[in-house]
Amino acid sequence: DSGVTQTPKHLITATGQRVTLRCSPRSGDLSVYWYQQSLDQGLQFLIQYYNGEERAKGNILERFSAQQFPDLHSELNLSSLELGDSALYFCASSHSSGGNNEQFFGPGTRLTVL
Amino acid sequence: QQQVKQSPQSLIVQKGGISIINCAYENTAFDYFPWYQQFPGKGPALLIAIRPDVSEKKEGRFTISFNKSAKQFSLHIMDSQPGDSATYFCAASIGNFGNEKLTFGTGTRLTIIP
Numbered sequence: 001d002s003g004v005t006q007t008p009k010h011l012i013t014a015t016g017q018r019v020t021l022r023c024s025p026r027s028g029d030l031s032v033y034w035y036q037q038s039l040d041q042g043l044q045f046l047i048q049y050y051n052g053e054e055r056a057k058g059n060i061l062e063r064f065s066a067q068q069f070p071d072l073h074s075e076l077n078l079s080s081l082e083l084g085d086s087a088l089y090f091c092a093s094s095h096s097s098g099g100n101n102e103q104f105f106g107p108g109t110r111l112t113v114l
Numbered sequence: 115q116q117q118v119k120q121s122p123q124s125l126i127v128q129k130g131g132i133s134i135i136n137c138a139y140e141n142t143a144f145d146y147f148p149w150y151q152q153f154p155g156k157g158p159a160l161l162i163a164i165r166p167d168v169s170e171k172k173e174g175r176f177t178i179s180f181n182k183s184a185k186q187f188s189l190h191i192m193d194s195q196p197g198d199s200a201t202y203f204c205a206a207s208i209g210n211f212g213n214e215k216l217t218f219g220t221g222t223r224l225t226i227i228p
Contacts, residue, residue, distance in 0.1 A: 002157065033215065043158070043203060043218040056215050090157050094214065101146045101207050101214045105157035 003027065004093050004106035012112045018079040021109045025072055025093030031055070032074040033094070033103060034066055038087040049074055081113045117141050118206050120219025127226055133191040135222045137204035140185065144206040148216070149178065149189045152201045161202075162189070194226045 003026035013019055025032050034046040045058035049068035060066075063081075068074045078085060088110050092103040119138045127133045139147075148163035164171045164178040164187065171178045177190040191198055201223050205216040 002159065004157075031214065035216075042220050043216075045215040045217070048215055058215060092216075101216075102148070102160060102163065103214070103216060104160060105150075107157045 002104040006106035010110050021076040023074045023091030029093035031094045033092040035090045086113045118219045124223045127194045133194045136188045138186045146207045150203045196226045199226045
């Protein structure tokens with residue numbers, strides 16, 4: 001158990017809908033990262049938040065957005081869903097200090113868009 | 115642009131043998147190289163990591179070898195066991211604050227046969 005929690009575990013929805021994925025980082029970790037894992041694209045970095053502020057952006061679609069709240073949990077919002085958005089979405093957390101890049105991954109949310 | 119290339123895509127090793135997975139990177143700014151292990155339906159779990167100031171790091175049966183001049187690093191699993199059967203990902207990141215996102219290789223599916 002990495003100490004990172006994600007909900008829900010599974011999500012099935014229809015095209016055009018909007019969903020919210022939730023992540024709670026390990027106790028004491030200030031950074032939250034979102035990654036997408038799909039068969040054709042592998043593990044891809046989406047976005048990073050550090051202590052409530054957006055820190056880095058990767059290949060995140062404009063239909064996707066995220067935020068980190070004062071209690072450090074994070075939410076990833078996916079809107080206008082398409083079939084191609086079906087994937088595993090992972091959240092990872094790290095302390096992000098002094099060059100320590102150890103990232104610990106949650107169990108993921110499996111999103112299926114029908 | 116794939117910045118971390120991983121091979122082989124799949125690997126079958128006999129129990130007790132040595133499993134070797136290789137990665138090559140392009141960005142010389144990378145300075146943190148972790149390996150992750152992922153079982154089906156689970157999130158990636160940090161296995162072992164290395165920084166470029168050392169050429170080898172060993173933790174139990176797992177060893178990372180690092181060749182800075184060749185921009186390559188590899189994972190060696192000694193005395194491979196059936197429980198090691200999983201998908202392994204190499205990754206790389208830049209250590210400075212705000213650049214900790216992980217760039218992953220494409221993964222190697224390792225199968226240990228009795």
